[in-house]
Amino acid sequence: MEFTYDGLVRCGFGFYNPNHAAALICAILPFTWILFLYEKLWTVVVGGVLSALLFVALSYTYSRSGLLVCALEIVLFIALRGRKYWKLFLILGVVLVIALLFSEGWKRLTFDSSALNRLDIWRAGILLFAANPMGVGLGNSGEIIGAFTLPEGIDCRTLINSHLTLLCEFGFIAGFVWIVLILYALGSGMSSFKRSKFKTAALISFCSLLVSSSLSTVFDWEVLINPSKFEYLTNMNLFCSYIVFFIFCALVVYLSWGRFRSKIFIPIFAACVFATILSTSSGRRIFPKVDREKEYIFVRDSDASEYCTALFDDDFDLKSAVGLLKKLGLFDGVRICSASWQSGFGLPRVEKFILIGSCSEFASGDKGLDFILINPPVYFRGRNKNISKIYVPRWDSRYDRIRDNFSEEIVENF
Numbered sequence: 001m002e003f004t005y006d007g008l009v010r011c012g013f014g015f016y017n018p019n020h021a022a023a024l025i026c027a028i029l030p031f032t033w034i035l036f037l038y039e040k041l042w043t044v045v046v047g048g049v050l051s052a053l054l055f056v057a058l059s060y061t062y063s064r065s066g067l068l069v070c071a072l073e074i075v076l077f078i079a080l081r082g083r084k085y086w087k088l089f090l091i092l093g094v095v096l097v098i099a100l101l102f103s104e105g106w107k108r109l110t111f112d113s114s115a116l117n118r119l120d121i122w123r124a125g126i127l128l129f130a131a132n133p134m135g136v137g138l139g140n141s142g143e144i145i146g147a148f149t150l151p152e153g154i155d156c157r158t159l160i161n162s163h164l165t166l167l168c169e170f171g172f173i174a175g176f177v178w179i180v181l182i183l184y185a186l187g188s189g190m191s192s193f194k195r196s197k198f199k200t201a202a203l204i205s206f207c208s209l210l211v212s213s214s215l216s217t218v219f220d221w222e223v224l225i226n227p228s229k230f231e232y233l234t235n236m237n238l239f240c241s242y243i244v245f246f247i248f249c250a251l252v253v254y255l256s257w258g259r260f261r262s263k264i265f266i267p268i269f270a271a272c273v274f275a276t277i278l279s280t281s282s283g284r285r286i287f288p289k290v291d292r293e294k295e296y297i298f299v300r301d302s303d304a305s306e307y308c309t310a311l312f313d314d315d316f317d318l319k320s321a322v323g324l325l326k327k328l329g330l331f332d333g334v335r336i337c338s339a340s341w342q343s344g345f346g347l348p349r350v351e352k353f354i355l356i357g358s359c360s361e362f363a364s365g366d367k368g369l370d371f372i373l374i375n376p377p378v379y380f381r382g383r384n385k386n387i388s389k390i391y392v393p394r395w396d397s398r399y400d401r402i403r404d405n406f407s408e409e410i411v412e413n414f
Contacts, residue, residue: 003017003018008062008104008107010060010061010062010063011057011060011061012061013025013057013061013240014236014237014239014240015237015240015241016233016234016237016240016241017216017217017220018061018062018063019061019063019065019066019212019215019216019218020216020218020220020240020241020244021057021061021063021240022058022061022063022065022066022067022069022212023065023066023069023208023209023212023213023216023218023244024240024243024244024247025054025057025058025061025066026058026066026069026070026073026205026208026209026212027205027208027209027212027244027247028054028205029051029054029070029073029205029208030073030077030200030201030202030204030205030208031198031201031205032046032047032050032051032054033047033051033077033082033201033204034047034197034198034200034201035047035050036048036082036085036088037081037082037197037200038197044088048088048091048092051092052092052095055070055092055095055096055099056095056099056103058070058096058099059096059099059100059102059103059105060099060103060105061105062103062105062108064108064109064115065212065215065216066212067109068211068215069208069211069212069215070096070208072207072208072211073204073207073208074089074093076204076207077089077200077204080193080200080203080204081193081197081200117154117156118160118161118215120150120151120154121142121145121150121154121156121159121160121161122159122160122161122164124145124149124150124159125141125145125159125161125164125165125167125168126164126279127149127287128141128144128145128149128168128288129164129167129168129172129175129279130279131287131288131289131290132168132171132289132290133171133172133276133279134171134172135168135169135170135171135172135174136168136169136290136297137169137290137292137297138169138170138221138222138225138226139157139169139221139222139226139229140169140290140297140338141158141159141165141168141169142155142156142157142158142159142165143157143317143318143319143338144288144290144297144299144318144338145159145288146318146319147299147317147318147319147321147322148287148288148299148322149287149288155319157222158217158220158221158222159217160215160216160217161213161214161215161216161217162213162214162216162217162218162219162220162221163175163178163179163182163213163214165217165221166178166219166221167179169221170221172276176272176273176276179272180265180268180269180272181252181256182210182252183268183272184256184261184264184265184268185206185251185252185253185255185256186206186207186210186255187261187264187265187268188255188256188258188261188264189202189203189206189255190203191261191264192255192258199254199255202251202254202255203255205247205251206248206251206252206255209244209247209248209251213248218244219244219245219248220241223238223241224241224242224245287301288300288301289301291335293348296337296338296339296348297337297338297339298335298336298337298338298348299318299335299336299338300334300335300336301331301332301333301334301335306333306352307333307334307335307350307352308330308333308334308335308350308352308353308354308372309334309335309336309337309348309350309352309353309354310325310330310334310335310336310337310353310354310355310356311336311337311341311347311353311354311355311356311359311362312336312337312340312341312356312357312359313340313341313342313356313357313358313359314340314342314357314358315357315358316340316356316357317340318336318338318339321336321356322336324356324374324375325354325374327414328374328391328414330354330372330374334354341359342358342359347362347369351369351370352369352370352372353369353370353371353372354371354372354373354374355371355372355373355374355376356373356374356375357374357375357376357377358376358377360373360374360375360376360377360380360382361377361380363376363382363386363387364381364382369386370386370388371386371387371388372387372388372389372390372391373387373389373390373391374390374391375391375392375393376390376392376402378398378399378401378402379401380402381405387406387410388410389410389412390402390406390410390411390412391412391413391414392411392412392413392414393413393414394413394414
């Protein structure tokens with residue numbers, strides 16, 4: 001799996017996503033900089049050489065978020081412990097610029113749609129959580145907002161933010177614990193970083209991973225929890241993903257270790273409680289809303305009082321199915337399964353259905369149900385009394401048999 005930009009291959013160094021490789025590189029950098037603090041020639045030389053090599057590797061990932069995090073790390077390190085080492089960082093900055101020129105990574109230093117789309121994705125994720133504080137299920141957040149909330153042309157599997165993705169998919173309880181632990185570790189680290197050089201590096205490294213995972217999906221929860229779903233990922237890809245996650249967790253534990261600091265914990269806890277109450281109470285009627293039924297997720301308009309359940313087959317995904325419903329004017333008052341029903345276990349217990357594609361086969365032989373069919377198989381033959389409407393492509397002559405078998409009131413071309 002390769003990421004490219006303008007014909008150039010972005011180096012992942014074992015990761016499946018170069019942005020994740022950049023996050024690890026940035027997390028390592030502060031531990032090379034603490035060698036400067038020992039103020040010996042050999043430690044300064046070793047630290048400078050290691051930093052320069054990591055800068056070169058960073059330039060070949062073409063990661064804009066990585067460069068941004070690196071710049072923030074330098075500022076933070078100088079502010080905390082290294083004011084007198086600004087000349088060394090100036091030299092390292094020159095090395096980084098040369099590496100970017102040589103690798104042509106400077107070409108990606110633009111603010112394009114890939115960066116702008118993140119704002120729309122994060123905004124949609126916040127609305128999704130506000131409407132579904134109990135979570136929408138692992139791996140569903142990106143697909144749901146892509147189908148229901150994001151503008152046309154923006155597709156995503158996650159919310160391009162590990163913390164927001166966790167909050168939306170696992171709900172406020174898991175998200176609350178996660179955020180409280182992170183903020184407590186950050187507060188504890190800020191209050192004790194002067195005790196040792198290593199703790200300073202750990203704090204800066206932790207901040208870098210925190211920012212990196214806020215700008216991209218460095219902690220890809222679906223990959224970490226259900227790796228078998230991603231057959232294209234190698235063992236090295238998975239190993240690297242787990243390594244970054246465990247490093248972050250280890251930094252949380254290390255920075256939080258020691259005497260419990262109630263003065264730090266209580267304000268953080270109170271702020272998280274307030275934010276959770278505010279977001280969940282304000283989002284009760286924000287679209288979309290998620291229902292769980294068996295192992296399936298159904299997404300619906302939270303303002304509708306009655307629902308017609310829509311199912312689609314493997315020829316569609318959630319976004320294309322929703323787009324088709326909107327095109328036909330059938331979207332209002334519909335709840336739709338987030339996944340294909342091709343391998344489903346039968347119909348849910350409702351009375352009104354919109355069946356898309358091969359799911360139309362469910363309309364045969366069921367009594368007392370109301371069916372609307374869209375793009376049924378061309379060979380479809382069903383019971384007229386169970387079907388209130390069939391939508392078929394206007395210019396597709398393969399559907400002439402269906403047009404002949406059903407009345408004009410039932411068949412509608414689109």
